[in-house]
Amino acid sequence: MLTLAEVERHAQVAIVAVDGERGFRRRLLELGLCPGTQVAITNIAPLGDPLEIEVRGGRLSIRKDEAAQIRVRR
Amino acid sequence: MTTVALLGNPNTGKTSVWNRLTGGSAKVGNYPGVTVERRVGALRKRPDIDVVDVPGAYSLVARSADEQIALDVALGLDGEPAPAVVVVCVDATQLVRSLYLLLQLQELGARCVVALTMTDEAGPAAPNATELAHVLGCAVVPVVGRTGAGVDALATAIITAVDAGAPAAPVVRWQPSPALAAQIATVRAALPASWPQTDALAVWALQCVGDDELIRVPAAVRAAVAAAAPTAALDDEVIAARYRWLDEQVAGLAKAKVDRRRTARVDRVLLHRGLGLVIFGAVMFVLFMSLFAWSEPAIAAVETAFGWVGDGARAVLPDGVIEDFVVDGVIGGVGSVVVFLPQILLLFFFLGLLEDFGYLARVAYLMDRIMRTMKLSGRAFVPMLSGFACAVPAVMATRTMERQRDRILTMLVIPLMTCSARLPVYTLVIAALFPSHTVGGLSTKSLLMVGMYGFSLVTSLAAAWVLARVVKPLRAKRLPFVIELPPYRAPRMRDVVRMMGTKTWAFLREAGTVILACTIALWALLYFPRELPAGSPDYQAQIAAAPSPEAKAELEHARDGALLENSYGARLGHAIEPAIEPLGFDWKIGVGIIGAFAAREVFVSTLGVIHGVGDDEGSLRKHLASERKADGTPRYTPLVGLSLMVFFALACQCMSTLAVIKRETGGYRWPAFVFGYMTVLAWVSSFLVFQIGSLLGY
Ligand SMILES: Nc1nc2c(ncn2[C@@H]2O[C@H](COP(=O)(O)OP(=O)(O)OP(=O)(O)O)[C@@H](O)[C@H]2O)c(=O)[nH]1
Numbered sequence: 077m078l079t080l081a082e083v084e085r086h087a088q089v090a091i092v093a094v095d096g097e098r099g100f101r102r103r104l105l106e107l108g109l110c111p112g113t114q115v116a117i118t119n120i121a122p123l124g125d126p127l128e129i130e131v132r133g134g135r136l137s138i139r140k141d142e143a144a145q146i147r148v149r150r
Numbered sequence: 151m152t153t154v155a156l157l158g159n160p161n162t163g164k165t166s167v168w169n170r171l172t173g174g175s176a177k178v179g180n181y182p183g184v185t186v187e188r189r190v191g192a193l194r195k196r197p198d199i200d201v202v203d204v205p206g207a208y209s210l211v212a213r214s215a216d217e218q219i220a221l222d223v224a225l226g227l228d229g230e231p232a233p234a235v236v237v238v239c240v241d242a243t244q245l246v247r248s249l250y251l252l253l254q255l256q257e258l259g260a261r262c263v264v265a266l267t268m269t270d271e272a273g274p275a276a277p278n279a280t281e282l283a284h285v286l287g288c289a290v291v292p293v294v295g296r297t298g299a300g301v302d303a304l305a306t307a308i309i310t311a312v313d314a315g316a317p318a319a320p321v322v323r324w325q326p327s328p329a330l331a332a333q334i335a336t337v338r339a340a341l342p343a344s345w346p347q348t349d350a351l352a353v354w355a356l357q358c359v360g361d362d363e364l365i366r367v368p369a370a371v372r373a374a375v376a377a378a379a380p381t382a383a384l385d386d387e388v389i390a391a392r393y394r395w396l397d398e399q400v401a402g403l404a405k406a407k408v409d410r411r412r413t414a415r416v417d418r419v420l421l422h423r424g425l426g427l428v429i430f431g432a433v434m435f436v437l438f439m440s441l442f443a444w445s446e447p448a449i450a451a452v453e454t455a456f457g458w459v460g461d462g463a464r465a466v467l468p469d470g471v472i473e474d475f476v477v478d479g480v481i482g483g484v485g486s487v488v489v490f491l492p493q494i495l496l497l498f499f500f501l502g503l504l505e506d507f508g509y510l511a512r513v514a515y516l517m518d519r520i521m522r523t524m525k526l527s528g529r530a531f532v533p534m535l536s537g538f539a540c541a542v543p544a545v546m547a548t549r550t551m552e553r554q555r556d557r558i559l560t561m562l563v564i565p566l567m568t569c570s571a572r573l574p575v576y577t578l579v580i581a582a583l584f585p586s587h588t589v590g591g592l593s594t595k596s597l598l599m600v601g602m603y604g605f606s607l608v609t610s611l612a613a614a615w616v617l618a619r620v621v622k623p624l625r626a627k628r629l630p631f632v633i634e635l636p637p638y639r640a641p642r643m644r645d646v647v648r649m650m651g652t653k654t655w656a657f658l659r660e661a662g663t664v665i666l667a668c669t670i671a672l673w674a675l676l677y678f679p680r681e682l683p684a685g686s687p688d689y690q691a692q693i694a695a696a697p698s699p700e701a702k703a704e705l706e707h708a709r710d711g712a713l714l715e716n717s718y719g720a721r722l723g724h725a726i727e728p729a730i731e732p733l734g735f736d737w738k739i740g741v742g743i744i745g746a747f748a749a750r751e752v753f754v755s756t757l758g759v760i761h762g763v764g765d766d767e768g769s770l771r772k773h774l775a776s777e778r779k780a781d782g783t784p785r786y787t788p789l790v791g792l793s794l795m796v797f798f799a800l801a802c803q804c805m806s807t808l809a810v811i812k813r814e815t816g817g818y819r820w821p822a823f824v825f826g827y828m829t830v831l832a833w834v835s836s837f838l839v840f841q842i843g844s845l846l847g848y
């Protein structure tokens with residue numbers, strides 16, 4: 077299963093599900109990263125982590141291991 | 151008194167709107183139970199209405215006490231009256247995400263007014279306010295927090311809503327599944343009578359209660375939630391239902407895509423792999439140098455000014471205890487508070503600029519990779535860096551971190567950074583006790599100084615790593631570390647200056663008073679009983695008969711040394727000698743360490759007085775280098791010097807730091823912990839250095 081951490085830059089994908097412990101995933105869902113939402117990685121920090129993603133018209137920074145908890149589909 | 155609360159996502163312009171609504175004159179305090187700033191000001195148009203500025207939140211769902219503030223304020227659960235109206239700041243460029251919070255508030259039955267901010271940035275993407283108001287069922291007023299456009303209309307809308315006074319009914323836009331409805335019923339029955347009896351509050355409890363650090367949640371509610379056994383599926387259902395409604399009803403109101411091209415262009419440079427890091431380094435260099443070096447003239451000016459005031463007071467007051475108390479205790483004490491202002495003002499000037507510009511979030515983004523190795527977030531970078539100049543402003547800067555756990559962990563390690571007040575101590579010790587050699591063209595003395603910086607960096611990083619694992623309240627929760635990268639904006643000098651003022655005033659009022667009291671207490675400790683020990687020569691007569699000014703000064707230094715030696719502080723120094731002897735220190739160093747509690751650099755002057763050489767550092771160096779033990783060997787060897795430097799690097803010899811930590815954590819628990827762990831660390835390390843060094847024959 078594809079996760080957000082594996083997606084190449086600028087590719088639009090749709091969120092399928094967010095995994096992880098309850099408090100963790102609730103936070104991401106509430107930020108609007110719920111199933112069906114379109115996301116794209118727009119940038120990678122110079123040190124390789126975190127990632128900058130575009131979701132619902134805003135830019136968020138999210139760590140790679142957190143992005144690996146977000147399952148996506150093309 | 152009627153209150154109105156301003157809620158909204160972080161960075162949506164709440165504080166800007168609040169400043170416009172109230173004129174910016176704030177009563178700033180803390181929320182009960184947590185040290186998060188609470189600002190209250192009277193609405194300009196209606197001084198009987200208080201407006202409360204609340205820290206930004208994406209949701210009312212909370213895990214920690216500081217996230218709970220939004221709910222507590224919205225519903226008046228913290229003892230303050232419930233607000234008559236909640237003004238929700240909604241970022242016009244982030245419509246759907248900002249409205250998520252509004253839905254939660256409406257479900258809870260809060261009477262809401264929407265302030266649609268950032269309409270200037272949204273441009274054609276901004277929704278039509280009338281259409282939005284129709285969909286949301288509440289007043290929507292477009293405003294521009296920066297210019298104040300629309301704020302009058304917002305005030306009118308707030309007043310209308312307050313005066314309408316009709317109780318608002320909960321508005322729920324989704325249907326719970328039968329399973330969820332049963333869970334809601336269970337929990338709702340357990341809600342205390344003092345809480346609003348709504349389904350939404352039951353949903354809130356089902357989402358938050360469990361693995362949490364919330365305060366004031368009744369046991370009955372906890373038990374009911376446990377009985378209902380909520381799972382992750384509940385979160386999916388609730389959150390997806392709200393977003394579904396927003397996507398269907400609201401998303402279409404934004405007619406265009408927000409133009410982010412300007413920000414993207416700037417980001418291409420500032421977040422660039424090479425150039426971005428170079429610019430980052432340059433910005434941090436300027437920030438650091440301004441605190442470390444460029445603040446020096448201002449600090450010197452403060453010291454000179456207080457010196458003048460002291461001299462002036464000496465000139466008019468009669469000699470004696472009162473004079474010494476006023477000059478050394480009170481004026482010196484106030485000086486030791488004011489001396490922090492240049493660095494505090496400078497740091498908050500830079501922080502304000504960087505934050506307003508949008509770069510502070512990028513600093514966190516750039517440095518996150520490094521900081522997380524210590525279980526900290528990128529937001530800890532600037533406070534930690536500032537710690538190399540002075541821990542006091544650095545601790546104050548931890549407020550830029552949203553999580554209390556991160557703030558506290560950062561505060562615990564900041565005092566380990568080599569602050570500029572340690573330099574005079576290192577300089578004295580290195581100059582007096584270490585021989586000059588050159589190794590590969592570099593002098594050993596400067597290598598030692600660099601070594602002390604490296605040592606402090608390594609220990610502070612290691613301390614963060616360890617503390618994050620062993621201190622229970624600091625264990626990292628698996629929470630996503632999401633930062634919003636806001637669009638770049640031109641900084642507004644007025645807001646920056648206003649924040650500098652607020653911070654300075656809070657420091658003076660809350661930490662300054664503690665620092666002043668401690669300075670006076672310390673002064674008294676090293677001053678009284680102000681008697682020469684029995685059998686001392688008659689200094690007064692000898693000084694009067696001194697043949698030359700040099701002889702007179704020497705006698706005065708000897709007398710001051712004898713007076714200090716007989717003080718309660720020095721007796722304490724003697725008393726702790728057995729404890730510090732294994733570190734290679736004698737009681738005189740002990741007295742210096744006690745004196746250094748006022749400020750580390752005071753160590754040098756206290757040591758000068760106790761050695762009877764006054765405050766001339768040159769003579770003190772010679773004196774230290776030539777002091778012998780009974781057996782004729784040097785008393786202060788390079789090994790003692792190294793042990794002393796290690797002690798100063800690690801011990802929390804600074805009551806001002808402890809005073810600001812007390813202010814920033816809202817109690818004595820954390821400052822006591824900092825003092826305790828650092829003292830133990832310092833003692834053990836110096837012990838090892840001295841004992842191992844002695845065994846090796848140094
Ligand atoms: N262009 C534009 N910028 C705004 C507007 N309102 C606020 N800002 C800017 O947005 C940034 C954040 O504003 P604040 O008022 O501090 O936002 P806040 O909601 O109080 O932020 P937190 O307290 O961190 O949650 C600042 O740089 C403001 O100058 C607006 O209507 N238009």
Ligand SMILES: [Mg+2]
Binds near residue numbers: 165166203204206
């Ligand atoms: Mg604010």
